[in-house]
Amino acid sequence: MTLTIPKSRCHCRWRRRKEARPEEIVEAALALFVEKGFSATRMAEVAKQAGISKGTLYLYFDSKEKIFxxxxxxxxxxxxxxxxxxxxxxxxxxxxxxxxxxxxxxxxxxxxxxxxxxxxxxxxxxxxxxxxxxxxxxxxxxxxxxxxxxxxxxxxxxxxxxxxxxxxxxxxxxxxxxxxxxxxxxxxxxxxxxxxxxxxxxxxxxxxxxxxxxxxx
Amino acid sequence: MTLTIPKSRCHCRWRRRKEARPEEIVEAALALFVEKGFSATRMAEVAKQAGISKGTLYLYFDSKEKIFxxxxxxxxxxxxxxxxxxxxxxxxxxxxxxxxxxxxxxxxxxxxxxxxxxxxxxxxxxxxxxxxxxxxxxxxxxxxxxxxxxxxxxxxxxxxxxxxxxxxxxxxxxxxxxxxxxxxxxxxxxxxxxxxxxxxxxxxxxxxxxxxxxxxx
DNA sequence: AAAATAACTGACCGGCTGGTCATTTAATCC
DNA sequence: GGATTAAATGACCAGCCGGTCAGTTATTTT
The missing domain is CATH 1.10.357.10 (Tetracycline Repressor, domain 2)
Incomplete structure (x- = not known):
């Protein structure tokens, strides 16, 4: 069916982007921490904002506090x-x-x-x-x-x-x-x-x- | 056994003190809110600090926020x-x-x-x-x-x-x-x-x- | 192309906590 | 001093959330 899909318009559910994740997470976290405060920010929200799942968050950071x-x-x-x-x-x-x-x-x-x-x-x-x-x-x-x-x-x-x-x-x-x-x-x-x-x-x-x-x- | 116990050294488990409670609660809450912040302060702690049970807290205030x-x-x-x-x-x-x-x-x-x-x-x-x-x-x-x-x-x-x-x-x-x-x-x-x-x-x-x-x- | 690797997912869990309520007990009334 | 009232209790509940992990899927290797 789908031959030679360009990478930029991949139909995959997700892509491996090990290098880019930490910075994206940190940026998402900053925005949310500033908006709602640390305690009131949910890890699920940070994940969503960073475009990943909650589990992935914990591949890159041990805990909420470490992200802070x-x-x-x-x-x-x-x-x-x-x-x-x-x-x-x-x-x-x-x-x-x-x-x-x-x-x-x-x-x-x-x-x-x-x-x-x-x-x-x-x-x-x-x-x-x-x-x-x-x-x-x-x-x-x-x-x-x-x-x-x-x-x-x-x-x-x-x-x-x-x-x-x-x-x-x-x-x-x-x-x-x-x-x-x-x-x-x-x-x-x-x-x-x-x-x-x-x-x-x-x-x-x-x-x-x-x-x-x-x-x- | 114990006749004529003076009120100040009553052996009761607790006493009714409707008038004094609100101020005591508010003072306990101030101390704890200042020490730990609002979210991190537990209602059970406020009750304990005020010398009452958690249930009693809710006789005098509808919610944590109302206490604040x-x-x-x-x-x-x-x-x-x-x-x-x-x-x-x-x-x-x-x-x-x-x-x-x-x-x-x-x-x-x-x-x-x-x-x-x-x-x-x-x-x-x-x-x-x-x-x-x-x-x-x-x-x-x-x-x-x-x-x-x-x-x-x-x-x-x-x-x-x-x-x-x-x-x-x-x-x-x-x-x-x-x-x-x-x-x-x-x-x-x-x-x-x-x-x-x-x-x-x-x-x-x-x-x-x-x-x-x-x-x- | 199939086997191996590792990035990624999301349902799940345990612990916690704001708030409730059936029951207990001090105080008051008659 | 027995009945009545209402202040106070604390076990309990519902729902939320940080963190986990068995399984899925993209990518690389052979």
Missing amino acids: HAVIQHFITPMIDEVETLVKNYQGSTEALIKQLVHGWWGSIWNTPLSGIPKLVISEAGNFPDMARFYMENVVKRVRSLLEQIIQTGVQRGEFRDVDIPTVTRLLMAPIIQINIWAHSLRPYDDPQDGDTYINLHIDLFLQGLKKHGQNT | HAVIQHFITPMIDEVETLVKNYQGSTEALIKQLVHGWWGSIWNTPLSGIPKLVISEAGNFPDMARFYMENVVKRVRSLLEQIIQTGVQRGEFRDVDIPTVTRLLMAPIIQINIWAHSLRPYDDPQDGDTYINLHIDLFLQGLKKHGQNT
């Missing part, structure tokens, strides 16, 4: 690697670097499912300590360390006031994390609010508060 | 009522009012289970829309409205720069909410950080950034 772990690792780690090299090679004022970093990060996260990860991690941290530890070590502390170095430099150069570096770093990050968390939790019930306005005013206020008095750029 | 709702209503609403009257009667500089409000709120939330409520609400908002709406209307918007009025006044008096009021209000709240969320999610895996230092620096930076240039108090 893989999601973080797959999407976040490469981004941070990238930012680290950017900072290493940067030439210019501290203020400009902070602006560039925040805007760059913002541009590649906001309006993507990745913006849902902070809320996801925070919501599930209590029930999945391994995941929390991994995120803390591989995301939070690396980002924080970068920002601390930058602000430290700014203080040494006399651009900034001599404040407590770890604390001020957290204060730089807090509103940025916060709006992402908000976007994936209470925003549907809130008045609309423009993200760019928020971020720009945050950087403005933050730098204005941090810079030495009377200094303008 | 009652928790918010019971603990948060009275606090906001209080703050509203405080603000209404306030005489003094805008800056001092903001400081007093933040510190007051901080003092009565931080180091209590109430600090866990924001994380709780955010985590469960997606799965419990009614709860999210209730929290938004009865907590977030009321608090925000108060702060907007205050900052508005500061701008009109010439104390503050002429910034976008709704946005700057969110920026005032964000780090405060954020540290509470953090405390109940990733803090166990993070380096220790003093809350007072954080809040004080936030207010300092925020007001410094918001005040008109060259103005000192």
